[in-house]
Amino acid sequence: MNYVITGSIGHISKPIVEKLKASGHFVTVITSSSAKVKDIESLGAKAAVGSVEDGAFLKSAFAGAQAVYLMIPPNWALQGSWGDYQKKVIKNYIDAVKINGIKHVVLLSSIGAHLGKGTGPVDGLSVAEWLLNQEKNLNVKILRPSYFYYNLMSMIPLIKNMNIMGSNFGGSKEKLVLTHTSDIANVAAAHLLGLKFKGHTIEYIASDERHPSEIAQVLSKAIAKPGIPWIEFKDEDALKGMLQGGLNPEIANAYVEMGACLREGKMQGDYWKNRPKLGKVKLEEFAKEFAAAFNS
Numbered sequence: 001m002n003y004v005i006t007g008s009i010g011h012i013s014k015p016i017v018e019k020l021k022a023s024g025h026f027v028t029v030i031t032s033s034s035a036k037v038k039d040i041e042s043l044g045a046k047a048a049v050g051s052v053e054d055g056a057f058l059k060s061a062f063a064g065a066q067a068v069y070l071m072i073p074p075n076w077a078l079q080g081s082w083g084d085y086q087k088k089v090i091k092n093y094i095d096a097v098k099i100n101g102i103k104h105v106v107l108l109s110s111i112g113a114h115l116g117k118g119t120g121p122v123d124g125l126s127v128a129e130w131l132l133n134q135e136k137n138l139n140v141k142i143l144r145p146s147y148f149y150y151n152l153m154s155m156i157p158l159i160k161n162m163n164i165m166g167s168n169f170g171g172s173k174e175k176l177v178l179t180h181t182s183d184i185a186n187v188a189a190a191h192l193l194g195l196k197f198k199g200h201t202i203e204y205i206a207s208d209e210r211h212p213s214e215i216a217q218v219l220s221k222a223i224a225k226p227g228i229p230w231i232e233f234k235d236e237d238a239l240k241g242m243l244q245g246g247l248n249p250e251i252a253n254a255y256v257e258m259g260a261c262l263r264e265g266k267m268q269g270d271y272w273k274n275r276p277k278l279g280k281v282k283l284e285e286f287a288k289e290f291a292a293a294f295n296s
Helices: 013-022 034-042 055-061 082-099 122-133 149-162 181-194 212-222 235-244 249-263 269-273 283-295
Strands: 002-005 026-031 046-049 067-070 104-108 139-145 165-167 176-179 200-205 208-210 230-232
Touching (some): 013 026, 013 181, 026 034, 055 082, 067 181, 082 122, 082 249, 104 181, 122 139, 122 200, 149 165, 165 212, 176 181, 208 212, 212 230, 212 283, 235 249
Parallel strands (some): 002 026, 002 067, 026 046, 139 200, 165 230
C-alpha cells in the first residue's frame, strides 16, 4: 500500500509513519523543510519537500497513493487570515486527492468542529470537514481530538515568571478533555492500516478528563512546586499576554476566541454526547514530560 502523510514528522505524523513502515508499506511524507529530509529517510520513508499552499506540488506528491493522512500545519508567520489559509490548504488537498483517484482520507480535525464558527483556529477545520463531506466518492474518517497535552507546555513561562497557571477558561465546573498525540497517532494509524471506514464518519479521541485546577495540582507537584493555582484570565488579559509573547495578532485573537468557547461550555458540547473510550496516556504520565521540559 502507498500512503501520503502530511505534517512532516511532528508528534503525530512521525509515529504514524513508523507504524506504516513497520507493516511494510510505502510512505511519502510531505514536509516544508529540506532539513527534515534525512530524518524522514531514516524512517524508511520518502520525503516530498514543498508547500501545502502549492496545489501543483501536492498533486504531484499525492500521485500513486491509495490513502492519505491530512492535517493543516500551523503557519506562525501568517500575514493574512488564518481561515483563508486553512481553506486554501484543504482545497489543495482535496484537488490532489481527486486528481489522483485516492479513495481513503483520514483528516485531523478537532473537538469543537461541530460548531462551525466561534472556535478560533477550529473554524477552519469545520470548513475542512464540510468540504470533504461534499466529496461523496471519498471514504473520510474525521478525527476530533480534544485539547492537546502539549498545549500545557505554554504554562511553563507563567509558572516561572508568576507562579501561576491559567488561561481564559477553567473557572467553571466542566472538566477539560485532554489528548496525548501518541493516542491520536495510534487511532490514525489503525484506520490507515485497516482502511475499513466507509462514507463519512467522525471519531472523538481523548486521553483523560480533568478539571483545570486538578491539572495545575498534578503538574505543579511534578515540578516540585506544589500548590500552584489555575487562574481564569479575562479575555483581554489573555490576549495581552499572547501579544507580549510575540504571537501573531491574528492567531492570538483566534486562540482567545477558542478559550472563550471552552469557558462557555460550547467547545466540548458534542464530545460529552459522544464520549469515546479514553486513550492510554493519563495526566500523571504526561506530567513527567512536562517536568522534563520545565527543568530543561
